[in-house]
Amino acid sequence: MPAILLAGPTAEPLTLAEAKTYLRVGHEAEDALIASLITAARATVEALTRRVLIDQSWRLVRDAWPASGLIAVPVNPLREVIAARVIDAAGREAEVPLGAFTADTSRLPGVVRVERGAVPAPGRPIAGIALDVIAGHGPTADHVPSPLVEAVRVVLAHFYEHRDVPGPGAAFPARLDALVVPYRVTRL
Structure with missing residues (x-):
């Protein structure tokens, strides 16, 4: 990812x-x-x-939501999820409600838990999900x-x-x- x-x-x-x-x-x-x-x-x-x-914003790009519902974040320490989008087959982006995600900031590497029923499937088979996060020790x-x-x-x-x-x-x-x-x- x-x-x-x-x-x-x-x-x-x-x-x-x-x-x-x-x-x-x-x-x-x-x-x-x-x-x-x-x-x-x-x-x-x-x-x-x-x-x-020091805090930085990063975009995680995925093809699909993980079956486990857990996304290990490659930039640490994870502080928060700030945006999420799925991309359809035509390339249009649709916002996913942030309530569908829980950032587990106590772990290293950090983990984002995805509420399975609350996220739509991406329409694009490659890079159909964009998850924006803040990582760092503070500002x-x-x-x-x-x-x-x-x-x-x-x-x-x-x-x-x-x-x-x-x-x-x-x-x-x-x-x-x-x-x-x-x-x-x-x-x-």
Whole structure:
């Protein structure tokens, strides 16, 4: 089941000023580079943990409703279902009432329970269902667990210090694993 990013986070786990302080950079010549490295560091931590740090909206595309009534969400932590549509054979979308879904946010990976009798069958055999969800720890960096923010700092510093070093010399520091392993979401 593919997950398509609809809207990324509105903020990063670190501000430019926080990143520059952490990197001990006192000039503005590399602000654009550091800003892009913050985004890359966040994305790296998200990939290592299989979590999104700050709220993002995603679309899950399915061919059919699952027989079990359970949809495992590939982006975590799941916060809520915000929209659902089925697509007919002509390509027209029909809204499905959100009351037909329950987001089980206590699990990792998150699960959406589908009320079997309350959802119409899609008319299109491929990609006939679109389910929009919000995933993340919250809307701001304050909601992100502090070890994951520290992991973003570690990756940021590593990227900044090793931007010209290819190969094994550019391996992440061992301390990164200690920060991300407790937060890694296992795959189903």
